[in-house]
Amino acid sequence: MISRPRVLGAVIAGGRARRFGSDKALAMLAGRPIIEHVIEALRPQADEIVICGRAWRKIPAIADRREGRIGPLAGLEAALHYAKTADFQGVLSVPVDTLPLPRNLAAALVGDDPAVLRDQHLIGYWPITCLGLLERHIEDGGRSLGSWIGRAGARQIDGAAAMVNVNTPDDLRTLSAQECSSA
Numbered sequence: 001m002i003s004r005p006r007v008l009g010a011v012i013a014g015g016r017a018r019r020f021g022s023d024k025a026l027a028m029l030a031g032r033p034i035i036e037h038v039i040e041a042l043r044p045q046a047d048e049i050v051i052c053g054r055a056w057r058k059i060p061a062i063a064d065r066r067e068g069r070i071g072p073l074a075g076l077e078a079a080l081h082y083a084k085t086a087d088f089q090g091v092l093s094v095p096v097d098t099l100p101l102p103r104n105l106a107a108a109l110v111g112d113d114p115a116v117l118r119d120q121h122l123i124g125y126w127p128i129t130c131l132g133l134l135e136r137h138i139e140d141g142g143r144s145l146g147s148w149i150g151r152a153g154a155r156q157i158d159g160a161a162a163m164v165n166v167n168t169p170d171d172l173r174t175l176s177a178q179e180c181s182s183a
């Protein structure tokens, strides 16, 4: 029998949203905050879900473990740390601001080795064995996702073509138009 790893779903949701200009997790898409869409899409893929960098309703909130502006890697580090202490085999990470999530996400990403979506490097699977390397990477000054996936040797797979990063209000309009045309 093939056993599936126990997967922690982590919504990476800290940061300052300077380009958006307000709390983008709460930006409305089809009548609901985008964080709700992300959680709903992640739920079937994960044994438990946490939010890294903010609180949202009753979902466990995980704080970044470092002072200063580390960026998304600090959220991933916190998720991996939680996953290790709570006996998960790995973390499926997704940003709070990128939709729509592919339906077959877990099947595509979850495995024995790190893997990310090409062009959406915060959407990835990280076995907990990556934690030590990520801590060293951050301590060495690594901040970009590109340098991290290179160091971790993450496999890159296709699947992000239709996704929109909501960095600005215009991006949200693009995503809303896409949602309407696919409804």
Ligand SMILES: Nc1nc2c(ncn2[C@@H]2O[C@H](COP(=O)(O)OP(=O)(O)OP(=O)(O)O)[C@@H](O)[C@H]2O)c(=O)[nH]1
Pocket (backbone or CB within 6 Å): 012, 013, 014, 015, 016, 017, 018, 019, 020, 052, 053, 064, 069, 070, 071, 072, 074, 075, 076, 094, 095, 096, 097, 122, 167
């Ligand atoms: N936990 C955590 N998440 C972060 C941090 N910085 C950014 N994020 C998340 O990482 C993803 C990508 O963030 P960015 O778009 O690069 O940064 P942002 O702060 O959201 O937006 P800008 O201020 O406009 O750059 C988003 O889902 C953010 O919520 C951080 O320091 N900690």
